[in-house]
Amino acid sequence: MLGSRIAIVGVGQVGAAAAYAIILGSIATELLLVDDNVSLRDGQVCDLSDVAYSCNSRTRVRAASHHEAGQCDIIVITAGSRHTIGQTNLEYAYRNISIVKTIVDAMTPFKSDAVLLVVSNPVDLLTSLALQLSKLPPSQVLGSGTYLDSMRIRGMLADKIGVAAKSIDLFVLGVQGESQVTAWSAATIGGVPINESLSKEDVINRSDLSNECKHRSQSIVRAKGATPFGIGSVVSSICCAIIQDKGTVHPISHFQPTLGCCFSLPVVLGKKGVTRKVQMPLSFEEDAQITDSATALKAMIDQVNNSN
Incomplete structure (x- = not known):
């Protein structure tokens, strides 16, 4: 952790929640906050500094420029517009594409070993474009992807069958959103395949559980406008895995070089x-669903590139 620095670009609800979790975990030596809204940024710096002082965190918080952010060990992009009523998915995507392009351009050139973590939505599309724009190696450009969905469905299953979530290995994979895939075929409980470990009393409707997991974020957003705490904890976990190798x-x-775009599959994270x-x-069906959704994503990326 010695001398480690994390930057968060965009300090609204999600960025602030990620910063809060990073401070509580003392994950970095220094946390840099960046936002075009200088008043908001400075207010968050003061508020989050109070958190660091009160919990005796080793993480110190300060305001920074985009250029300074690009020289950090990890740069987290949470900036983006909200999906408003009446706005099409395409309009929403293009708005956030423009925002992320502006941010990446302002941070270039990056520190050569920097890790860029995209949280803004649509996350797989924006991660793919950030990889193109940043000129960083593919191993150093990541998206939060389906991490939160994977943690969520493990917790939902744990509640239903009375097993600790940490004993369940179950991943949501592919392109995050409507086409994401729950990998039930590879799921285990305590290392035992799920089909062998569940009793007759533990019968669950896998399709219903997957759909509930998929749409829970939408219900949270309808209720409170964003899902800051869940994604904030995920960002903290990813940063911790990288900083602590x-x-x-x-x-x-x-x-994914074979499909030419970014989407979620399991990886080992380090420095x-x-x-x-x-x-x-x-399973053949799961693999086919992931490939189909990735092919559609690649077509969208090509459309974006051709429009520029």
Whole structure:
């Protein structure tokens, strides 16, 4: 952790929640906050500094420029517009594409070993474009992807069957959103395949659980405008794995050369970002669903590139 620095670009609800979690965990020596809204940024710096003081965190918080952010060990992009009523998915995507392009351009050139973590939505599309724009190696450009969905469905399953969530290995993979895929075929409980470990009393409707997991973020956003705490904790966990070179496995969005875009599959995370990919045995149907959604994503990326 010695001398480690994390920057968060965009300090609204999600950025502030991520910063709060990072401070509580003392994950970095210094946390830099960046936002075009200088008043908001400075207010968050003061408020979050109080958190650092009160919990005796080793993380110190300060305001910074985009250029300074680009020289940090990890740069987290949470900036983006909200999906407003009446706005099409395409309009929403293009608005956030413009925002992320502006941010990446302002931070370039990056420190050569910097890890760029995209949280803004649509996360896989923006991660793919950030990789193109940043000129960083593919292993150093990541998206939060389906990490939160994977943690969520493990918790939902744990509540239903009375098993601790940490004893369940179950991943949500692919392009985050409507086409994401729950990898039930590879799920285990305590290392035992799920089909062998569940009793008749533990019968669950897997499709219903997957759909509930998929749409829970939408219901939270309808109720309170954003999902800051869940994604904030995920960002903190990813940053911790990188800064501390943990070598732990996480389902995050990263570049898939065979399909030419970024989406979520399990990887090992360390100081240099993705240190190794994990081959997960999926069913034919799961693999086909992931490929179909990635193909559609690549078509969207090509459309964006051709429009510029």
